[in-house]
Amino acid sequence: MRIPHRHQTLTMALLAAVVACHGLTPLCAAVPQPLELWYPAPAKEWTEALPVGNGRVGGMVFGGLASERIQYNEDTLWTGIPRDYAHPGAAAHLDEIRRLLFEGKQREAEQLAMEHFMSVPLRQERYQPFADLLFEFPGHAEAQDYRRALDLDGAVATTRYRVGPATHARTVFASYPDQVLVIRIEADIPGAVSFTVTKKSPHAGAETFRHDDQTLGLRGRVADYTQSRGAEKRPSVLRFESLLQVRNEGGRVRVSDHEITVTDADAVVLILAAATSYKNYHDVSADPDARCRTTLGAVAGKDYSALLAAHQADHRALFRRVSLDLGTTAAAAKPTDMRIAEFAQGEDPQLAALFFQYGRYLLIASSRPGSQPANLQGIWNESLTPAWDSKWTVNINTEMNYWPAEPANLSECHEPLFDLIADVSRTGQSVAREHYDCRGWVLHHNTDIWRGAAPINHSNHGIWPTGGAWLAQHLWYHWQFTGDEEFLRTRAYPILKSAAMFFADYLIEDPRND
Known part of the structure; x- marks a missing residue:
C-alpha cells in the first residue's frame, strides 16, 4: 500500500531504525x-x-x-461492534472463481467474488x-x-x-x-x-x-x-x-x-x-x-x-x-x-x-505489553476518518512497524503484535472454513480492533490470503533473537503450524500445466 506523506513519520523512522x-x-x-x-x-x-x-x-x-x-x-x-466478518457459504463459489481466473476471465472472477466471497460487511472499522x-x-x-x-x-x-x-x-x-x-x-x-x-x-x-x-x-x-x-x-x-x-x-x-x-x-x-x-x-x-x-x-x-x-x-x-x-x-x-x-x-x-x-x-x-500494537499511525490520530482507517495493514505496513523490534533490542515492544496474531489466528479459522473450506487460519490484507480476517474492500486486491503467514513470521523472528524455547513451543509453534495447515489445504495445481 502506498503511504501518503502526512503519515510517513512512524513507518520511515522505524525503517531507519532497522536499517541502522x-x-x-x-x-x-x-x-x-x-x-x-x-x-x-x-x-x-x-x-x-x-x-x-x-x-x-x-x-x-x-x-x-x-x-x-x-x-x-x-x-x-474504534468504530464498530464485535462481529465475525466471515461470509457464510463463500467457499461454494471458490472453484468457479478459480476456473474463471485460469481461463483469463479476470473481470468475471472479480464480479463473482464481489457478490459472494467478500467480507460481511465489506469494509472494516476506523x-x-x-x-x-x-x-x-x-x-x-x-x-x-x-x-x-x-x-x-x-x-x-x-x-x-x-x-x-x-x-x-x-x-x-x-x-x-x-x-x-x-x-x-x-x-x-x-x-x-x-x-x-x-x-x-x-x-x-x-x-x-x-x-x-x-x-x-x-x-x-x-x-x-x-x-x-x-x-x-x-x-x-x-x-x-x-x-x-x-x-x-x-x-x-x-x-x-x-x-x-x-x-x-x-x-x-x-x-x-x-x-x-x-x-x-x-x-x-x-x-x-x-x-x-x-x-x-x-x-x-x-x-x-x-x-x-x-x-x-x-x-x-x-x-x-x-x-x-x-x-x-x-x-x-x-x-x-x-x-x-x-x-x-x-x-x-x-x-x-x-x-x-x-x-x-x-x-x-x-507498543507496550498489554496495549494494542502500533497501527498505521502508531497510536496518534486526530481524524474521525483517518487514511486507510488507521488500521493494521498487514501486506507490509504492520510488518514494517515491527521490523526493528528485535534487532533494535525492543523485544518487549513486540508483545502487542503477538497478541494480535493470536487473536486473528482464532478469528481467521472461521474465514478459512467459510471462504476456503480449509483447516487452519487465514488473514487477508487488513485487520481492525475486532480482528477481522476476511477479504475486504474489493476483490481485485482484498483477496490476498497470505497476510497471516507473513505476519506470523514475527513469532519466528522473536525466537531467532531470543532463543526463548518456551515461547516457541507454547505460543509460536501452534500458530505457525495452523497457518501452514491452511496452505496445505488451499494450494492447488495449476490446471494449465502439462
Whole structure:
C-alpha cells in the first residue's frame, strides 16, 4: 500500500531504525549525545506536534502560546461492534472463481467474488481520536526565547518561553507504569501561572462534567456512522471516558462542568486518565468510569517527581539498551526542521542517528505489553476518518512497524503484535472454513480492533490470503533473537503450524500445466 506523506513519520523512522541497527550491541551507559527534536516555534498543524505515548494513551503536543492544544488518543477507541466478518457459504463459489481466473476471465472472477466471497460487511472499522485538551493562557500571545522539544531519552515534551520577566515551562509525558498522561505547568516567578483548560471531543453527544472539585470529566459513545453516501448506517458500541485531575501549588482552582480555571498558582500538575468499554475483540462490557477512577486512585499518593522518576526509569530501561554514534558536527545545534531541510548537504551525520533513535522512541511510545500494537499511525490520530482507517495493514505496513523490534533490542515492544496474531489466528479459522473450506487460519490484507480476517474492500486486491503467514513470521523472528524455547513451543509453534495447515489445504495445481 502506498503511504501518503502526512503519515510517513512512524513507518520511515522505524525503517531507519532497522536499517541502522544491524551489528549494534546492548549498552547501559548514559546516552553520549543530545537526542532531542526541537523547534523555535509552535506547531501550526497536527503533523508538526510532538508525540508522547505509553503504548495505550498517546498525546500530540502543539506547544502553543496563548492557546495550547494537546490532542490525545486511547488505543481501543474504534468504530464498530464485535462481529465475525466471515461470509457464510463463500467457499461454494471458490472453484468457479478459480476456473474463471485460469481461463483469463479476470473481470468475471472479480464480479463473482464481489457478490459472494467478500467480507460481511465489506469494509472494516476506523481508529478514532479521543479528545483535545484546549488551554488558554491570558497575556501569552507575545513571547520571547521560545523553544519546544521532544527529549527522546527522557521521553518528555517541553515548551519553554518568556513573557515579560517570567519564564514559563510546560512538561508533558505519558507514563507506562502509572498509565496516565501528565502535564506540569510552571513559572519561575511565584503566582505567575493562570490558565483555563477544557476538553473537546469530535464525537457527537460527548459531554464534559464536573467529577469533583479537582477533576473535569468527559464521557461519550462512538456514534453510528455511514461509510459512504447512500450506504446503510453502521452501528458502533464503544463508550469512553477521561478524567483530568488538577493539583495546584498555590493560587486558586475552580472546576465547572466545562472547564478548569487556575489563577495565580506557582505551578500546576494535570493528570489525565482515559479508558473505553473495550475488553477484547468480543467483549465490550468494561466500565470506563471505573477504569479511570482506579487509575487516578493508584496515583493519589504520588507527587510529580515520583511520577516522572517512575516514567523515565521505565522508558530508559528500554531506550538506553542501544547507542548509535555516527559523529556530530555543528549542524546538530540547529533546529530539527532546519537540519532536515539541509540534510542533503551531507554534513549532519548525527541527524541519521537521531532519526534511528526516534524510530525506537516511537515504537516504545506506541507498543507496550498489554496495549494494542502500533497501527498505521502508531497510536496518534486526530481524524474521525483517518487514511486507510488507521488500521493494521498487514501486506507490509504492520510488518514494517515491527521490523526493528528485535534487532533494535525492543523485544518487549513486540508483545502487542503477538497478541494480535493470536487473536486473528482464532478469528481467521472461521474465514478459512467459510471462504476456503480449509483447516487452519487465514488473514487477508487488513485487520481492525475486532480482528477481522476476511477479504475486504474489493476483490481485485482484498483477496490476498497470505497476510497471516507473513505476519506470523514475527513469532519466528522473536525466537531467532531470543532463543526463548518456551515461547516457541507454547505460543509460536501452534500458530505457525495452523497457518501452514491452511496452505496445505488451499494450494492447488495449476490446471494449465502439462
